[in-house]
Amino acid sequence: MFDYVSKNTDKFLLLARGQMSVFPVADAKKSVIYNTIEYEVDTPVYGLKTAPYKLINISNYIPQKGLAELLDALKLLPQTQFSLDAYGNISDPDFYNSIVAKAKETSNVQIHEAINGAVKFERLKQAQLFICPSHNEGFPLVLLEAMSVGLPIVTTKVGFIEEMLGSDYPLYCEPNSATSLAQAINQFFELENKQELSERIKHLYHAKFSRLVHKQVLNQIFDIEN
Incomplete structure (x- = not known):
């Protein structure tokens, strides 16, 4: 069944780069798209405080x-x-x-x-x-x-x-x-x-995992014009 699916599927979306080496499909068919969260909120500067x-x-x-x-x-x-x-x-x-x-x-x-x-x-x-x-x-x-x-x-x-x-x-x-x-x-x-x-x-979140980045990666994978 997996052989049939792999031969007849153009793209496999993986949720982590660490899956690339263990997923038994040609690299050309694999793309990584990180999960993102349901919605984002505006946040102020980190609330640095002293103990407690x-x-x-x-x-x-x-x-x-x-x-x-x-x-x-x-x-x-x-x-x-x-x-x-x-x-x-x-x-x-x-x-x-x-x-x-x-x-x-x-x-x-x-x-x-x-x-x-x-x-x-x-x-x-x-x-x-x-x-x-x-x-x-x-x-x-x-x-x-x-x-x-x-x-x-x-x-x-x-x-x-x-x-x-x-x-x-x-x-x-x-x-x-x-x-x-x-x-x-x-x-x-x-x-x-x-x-x-x-x-x-x-910064790491907004560079790799934000909703905007998620959309951009999807558009790139499926050749969708913005």
């Missing part, structure tokens, strides 16, 4: 998203340095209940239900650091949303995240490691050029 920093996590409440390690990591940091708000769909009720119980061990962690649309972007704009400690990912749109508002990110290198942020991004951590995660968050706390990192992330 507002940390944010947005994901489904499942073990693979690394929230349990995040809560353990926060116990290793000075409690006066931060607060955390986590938002997500309750995909695994047992895990969600365990997270709620673990969060009660500290006074500066709040667990919330899912948010979307304008409310999500408002919460992102109010934060100083987005944390994505996933064990596995593909090309997470929530990171694009954080990037679009210039929000610094602590994350793992799983999936295609390294392709999104670059190999030289300074705030990576190891998956399944509360210690590594705590070190990366603390590195953010001590970072002198937070504003510079914010501008770098926002």
